[in-house]
Amino acid sequence: MSAVNHSPSADAILACEGLSKHFGGIRAFTDVAFQARRGEVTAVIGDNGAGKSTLIRCLVGVHVPDAGDIFFDGRLHPFANPDEARKAGIETVHQNLALIDELTVAQNLFLNREIVRRIGPLALLDRKAMKQQARAMLSRLSINMPSVSQRVRRLSGGQRQAISICRAAGSGAKLVVMDEPTAALGVQETANVEALIRRLREQAVSVILVSHNFDQVRRLSDQIWVMRAGRMVATVRSSETTGNELVALVTGAA
Amino acid sequence: MTIPEQNAPVHTAGAAEESRPSLSALLLDPSFWADWASVVGLVGLVIVFGISQPVFLSIANLQALLLAAAILVVLSIGQTFVVATAGIDLSLAAAVMLGAIILGLVDAAGYGIFLACVLAVAATSAVGFLNGALITAGRIPDFVVTLGTLSGVTGLGLILSGGEPIMVGSTFLLRLASGSFGPFGYPVWVAISAVLVAHIALYHTRFGVHLLATGGQVESASALGIRTNRVKIAAYTISGFCAGIAALLLVARIGSAEPQINTSLLLNSVAAVVLGGVSLFGGRASILGPAIGALMLTALVNGLTLLSVSAFYQPLAVGAIVVLAALIMRYQK
Numbered sequence: 105m106s107a108v109n110h111s112p113s114a115d116a117i118l119a120c121e122g123l124s125k126h127f128g129g130i131r132a133f134t135d136v137a138f139q140a141r142r143g144e145v146t147a148v149i150g151d152n153g154a155g156k157s158t159l160i161r162c163l164v165g166v167h168v169p170d171a172g173d174i175f176f177d178g179r180l181h182p183f184a185n186p187d188e189a190r191k192a193g194i195e196t197v198h199q200n201l202a203l204i205d206e207l208t209v210a211q212n213l214f215l216n217r218e219i220v221r222r223i224g225p226l227a228l229l230d231r232k233a234m235k236q237q238a239r240a241m242l243s244r245l246s247i248n249m250p251s252v253s254q255r256v257r258r259l260s261g262g263q264r265q266a267i268s269i270c271r272a273a274g275s276g277a278k279l280v281v282m283d284e285p286t287a288a289l290g291v292q293e294t295a296n297v298e299a300l301i302r303r304l305r306e307q308a309v310s311v312i313l314v315s316h317n318f319d320q321v322r323r324l325s326d327q328i329w330v331m332r333a334g335r336m337v338a339t340v341r342s343s344e345t346t347g348n349e350l351v352a353l354v355t356g357a358a
Numbered sequence: 359m360t361i362p363e364q365n366a367p368v369h370t371a372g373a374a375e376e377s378r379p380s381l382s383a384l385l386l387d388p389s390f391w392a393d394w395a396s397v398v399g400l401v402g403l404v405i406v407f408g409i410s411q412p413v414f415l416s417i418a419n420l421q422a423l424l425l426a427a428a429i430l431v432v433l434s435i436g437q438t439f440v441v442a443t444a445g446i447d448l449s450l451a452a453a454v455m456l457g458a459i460i461l462g463l464v465d466a467a468g469y470g471i472f473l474a475c476v477l478a479v480a481a482t483s484a485v486g487f488l489n490g491a492l493i494t495a496g497r498i499p500d501f502v503v504t505l506g507t508l509s510g511v512t513g514l515g516l517i518l519s520g521g522e523p524i525m526v527g528s529t530f531l532l533r534l535a536s537g538s539f540g541p542f543g544y545p546v547w548v549a550i551s552a553v554l555v556a557h558i559a560l561y562h563t564r565f566g567v568h569l570l571a572t573g574g575q576v577e578s579a580s581a582l583g584i585r586t587n588r589v590k591i592a593a594y595t596i597s598g599f600c601a602g603i604a605a606l607l608l609v610a611r612i613g614s615a616e617p618q619i620n621t622s623l624l625l626n627s628v629a630a631v632v633l634g635g636v637s638l639f640g641g642r643a644s645i646l647g648p649a650i651g652a653l654m655l656t657a658l659v660n661g662l663t664l665l666s667v668s669a670f671y672q673p674l675a676v677g678a679i680v681v682l683a684a685l686i687m688r689y690q691k
């Protein structure tokens with residue numbers, strides 16, 4: 105186990121220093137330093153309520169942190185909002201903010217990325233192209249979806265998760281952030297998501313993976329960061345740690 | 359990833375949607391009736407009134423009906439954009455009154471009818487923009503804000519007009535009100551154009567998708583980078599703009615700008631939206647539905663009048679139909 109590193113190195117794609125966020129009186133996390141290396145799978149683990157999701161949301165522009173610095177590709181304070189983060193090449197699978205129930209599968213896959221046709225001054229949606237590409241995106245990840253024109257409200261938890269992962273992974277992002285992507289999934293679906301994460305890594309896409317499945321994290325990640333009660337308490341190389349050590353770090357029993 | 363076997367029911371539901379469901383299955387499905395409430399209601403009314411009072415179906419009466427419906431159609435479209443964001447615009451009828459007063463004052467001051475119309479629409483659009491800005495930047499609930507502007511705008515209209523109606527004797531407005539092209543009067547064409555433009559905006563532009571996403575799940579939409587506050591402000595501004603167009607049609611129709619709020623216009627605009635199958639919880643909307651809902655409400659009043667039912671019963675009938683429609687909506691999928 106090495107000490108928490110306090111300066112973002114050149115090989116960090118996304119990093120933060122001294123980051124804090126609270127909601128009214130509730131402290132989500134304090135003075136967090138973190139970095140994800142380019143081309144690696146970086147895991148963040150911790151108990152429920154440790155502050156993982158809030159950290160992720162601050163990093164990708166959903167929340168504005170109270171204090172601290174964020175660096176993306178070496179750039180300080182890179183995004184004012186999620187739109188800028190997406191435009192810069194970060195796609196996120198949020199834990200609870202995934203899909204719009206009343207929109208169709210294709211509309212969700214292309215939300216805020218719609219394909220338009222220009223007719224004079226008008227920019228009209230090219231629905232046919234979006235449906236076609238949606239089918240292609242889903243089949244590339246072997247996601248079986250009866251129709252891309254159906255509303256996502258009717259889909260199962262696994263299918264919904266698959267769509268939001270597909271949206272994040274299928275758009276050529278530099279960095280894909282996944283907040284507990286397999287929490288709602290069955291065994292086979294989980295295996296598929298893990299295979300997908302490996303494939304992203306092979307394609308040199310950087311991945312941040314939030315999980316509290318220690319085995320999964322050790323199988324998939326290069327570096328593991330541990331949060332406990334709103335603090336970043338440790339970081340270890342996955343190859344140099346054991347399940348027991350991770351349990352001890354997460355619970356604070358070490 | 360492959361969807362495992364336990365999801366089989368979802369498969370069949372989806373497959374049924376792509377292949378056409380049979381007619382009988384469609385008729386037994388309550389959500390079909392919910393989605394098409396306004397059409398079913400309109401057809402029902404046309405049949406009932408057509409049998410009990412054949413003059414209802416005369417060309418002249420149908421033309422008068424469409425003419426009378428034009429204002430409500432335009433307002434319902436504005437209300438639809440707001441309701442699609444899970445909001446409500448209670449200031450709509452007050453904005454119509456303000457627009458009418460400004461039109462009357464500017465025209466009376468001799469600045470010409472065109473400038474009068476432009477300023478009227480600009481003023482009502484500004485009211486809508488103010489609603490949106492207060493709701494988003496001020497983080498105040500929509501019905502509180504629009505209730506506030508309802509009162510404020512009413513007061514402004516009274517102050518500006520001194521409480522007196524303003525005669526508007528413009529030949530342009532006279533021609534707008536009484537002229538026709540093909541089978542329909544100009545106001546009907548205005549309403550048809552509004553329906554077309556709004557339909558394209560809702561279904562064929564990025565703005566439309568973002569509007570529905572904002573109304574559906576505002577936090578998810580914003581996490582995906584949609585500027586949800588801007589979308590909401592745009593929706594209220596559109597609503598205000600529609601109130602301005604309605605104000606032009608209203609002044610053209612009655613020949614003067616009245617410092618009075620027609621509250622039934624507001625209630626009926628919400629009623630038409632509900633009848634049109636638009637979810638009051640946001641995220642689901644159509645333009646044709648509310649337009650037909652507005653037509654249906656106008657047909658109801660028209661038919662009852664032809665049947666010599668006292669005007670006192672009309673609000674009662676509208677209320678009953680709206681509550682009934684809301685009950686049916688519960689079956690909407």
Ligand SMILES: Nc1ncnc2c1ncn2[C@@H]1O[C@H](COP(=O)(O)OP(=O)(O)O)[C@@H](O)[C@H]1O
Nearest residue numbers: 127130131132151152153154155156157158159
């Ligand atoms: N939007 C919010 N408003 C208020 N409190 C929040 C909000 N989001 C998270 N929190 C609080 O911040 C803490 C950390 O939550 P979270 O980041 O979701 O933890 P984790 O993802 O590690 O389970 C919790 O105490 C949670 O209740």
Ligand SMILES: [Mg+2]
Nearest residue numbers: 156157199283
């Ligand atoms: Mg979480």
